[in-house]
Amino acid sequence: MSDPGRTIDARALRPATQLVHGGTLRSGFGETSEALFLTQGFVYETMQSAEARFKGEEPGYVYSRFSNPTVAMFEERMALLEGAEAARATATGMAAVTASLLAQLRAGDHVVAARAMFGACVYIVAELLPRFGIASTLVDGADLDAWRRAMRPETKVLFLESPTNPCLEVYDIPAIAEIAHAGGARLVVDNVFATPLLQKPLQLGADCVVYSATKHIDGQGRCLGGVILGGAELVGKTMHDFLRQTGPSISPFNAWVLLKSLETLSLRVERQVQSAARIADFLAGHAHVLNVRYPGRADHPQAELVKRQMTGGGTLVAFDVEGGKEAAFAFANRLQIIKISNNLGDAKSLVTHPATTTHQKLSPEERAAFGIGEGLLRLSVGLEDPEDLIEDLGAALSVLDRQDLAAE
Numbered sequence: 060m061s062d063p064g065r066t067i068d069a070r071a072l073r074p075a076t077q078l079v080h081g082g083t084l085r086s087g088f089g090e091t092s093e094a095l096f097l098t099q100g101f102v103y104e105t106m107q108s109a110e111a112r113f114k115g116e117e118p119g120y121v122y123s124r125f126s127n128p129t130v131a132m133f134e135e136r137m138a139l140l141e142g143a144e145a146a147r148a149t150a151t152g153m154a155a156v157t158a159s160l161l162a163q164l165r166a167g168d169h170v171v172a173a174r175a176m177f178g179a180c181v182y183i184v185a186e187l188l189p190r191f192g193i194a195s196t197l198v199d200g201a202d203l204d205a206w207r208r209a210m211r212p213e214t215k216v217l218f219l220e221s222p223t224n225p226c227l228e229v230y231d232i233p234a235i236a237e238i239a240h241a242g243g244a245r246l247v248v249d250n251v252f253a254t255p256l257l258q259k260p261l262q263l264g265a266d267c268v269v270y271s272a273t274k275h276i277d278g279q280g281r282c283l284g285g286v287i288l289g290g291a292e293l294v295g296k297t298m299h300d301f302l303r304q305t306g307p308s309i310s311p312f313n314a315w316v317l318l319k320s321l322e323t324l325s326l327r328v329e330r331q332v333q334s335a336a337r338i339a340d341f342l343a344g345h346a347h348v349l350n351v352r353y354p355g356r357a358d359h360p361q362a363e364l365v366k367r368q369m370t371g372g373g374t375l376v377a378f379d380v381e382g383g384k385e386a387a388f389a390f391a392n393r394l395q396i397i398k399i400s401n402n403l404g405d406a407k408s409l410v411t412h413p414a415t416t417t418h419q420k421l422s423p424e425e426r427a428a429f430g431i432g433e434g435l436l437r438l439s440v441g442l443e444d445p446e447d448l449i450e451d452l453g454a455a456l457s458v459l460d461r462q463d464l465a466a467e
């Protein structure tokens with residue numbers, strides 16, 4: 060299962076190389092492409108060997124709910140990219156978020172989280188955890204004093220997502236990690252929007268990073284998946300034990316798809332970031348666009364912070380069109396290349412209207428507090444030629460030249 064005589068220290072390699080070679084476990088057949096071990100379990104030469112493997116005295120696999128060679132390759136490649144001691148893959152991003160919290164919390168503990176979170180994360184923190192006696196406080200993630208004020212002696216975990224969905228606000232990870240550690244708590248960061256290439260939360264002070272691999276890591280709209288990364292004790296032991304007993308395991312098939320996707324992650328993200336930056340500039344100069352939020356632009360409210368903790372502006376652009384919901388719908392319905400979808404990080408450019416989809420359950424007041432207006436659109440920039448995307452956006456925006464939108 061190794062590459063005799065050719066073992067290289069993958070930690071010393073640069074990300075693009077790690078993404079192609081990191082974690083590869085080559086079988087005796089010497090295959091070029093990583094093998095898909097679509098198996099539930101494993102057989103043993105002898106009863107003695109089975110006994111030793113169950114005792115953890117002999118290396119090897121036991122059951123794919125715990126570990127699997129294809130899943131292990133994906134985990135190791137992710138760990139190298141993130142610079143983490145340990146990584147564990149899960150069936151979905153939400154399984155990763157849920158496990159990262161439940162595995163380290165117990166009744167009586169307290170969690171503080173930034174209010175602007177992925178909808179299902181709000182459910183976990185504000186509804187599910189309290190049912191089991193774990194209190195939670197939601198704060199404005201950009202307000203460091205709000206984080207400090209929310210801390211209690213029993214606070215165990217701080218949780219945030221940055222940049223946020225859908226308004227692309229950026230939170231100060233080093234400062235929030237410091238607040239967590241001063242209070243004896245850990246910081247967990249959902250790093251989906253930044254991708255592992257543009258922001259390294261562990262290096263910025265976080266204790267644990269979670270991903271929905273469904274997004275940029277697959278990047279081609281095929282599989283759901285998740286990953287948890289962090290220290291050997293927290294992720295390699297505490298979370299591993301939780302995952303192996305509760306069972307939100309990823310299918311080896313999905314892990315194989317995601318493993319192969321990692322080979323092109325840096326190329327894809329680099330291209331998407333370049334295109335997103337150009338599109339943000341195009342939109343900012345358009346007469347029917349009221350404002351553009353893109354972490355890579357100098358007019359982003361946290362532009363200085365972005366420079367300190369990210370190496371690129373990301374692959375998403377949020378913008379408000381003039382004319383509210385009616386105008387936003389008329390515009391998006393006119394797009395030809397850019398598809399209407401709530402997903403993100405895909406090869407295909409996707410547009411969503413948060414007020415009526417991902418954030419429709421919030422009251423209008425709550426939406427206003429988050430900056431989610433009726434004219435807000437979130438664009439996930441794909442791999443198409445950016446000129447075609449700009450032409451598509453320009454042509455669709457021209458529908459707003461007309462006054463009689465109600466007919467659209």
Ligand SMILES: *Cc1c(COP(=O)(O)O)cnc(C)c1O
Pocket residue numbers: 151152153154156177180220224249251252270271272273274283284285
């Ligand atoms: C999509 C997403 C999730 C959930 O991931 P799934 O793979 O859909 O379960 C969590 N956090 C963020 C920021 C996301 O974008």
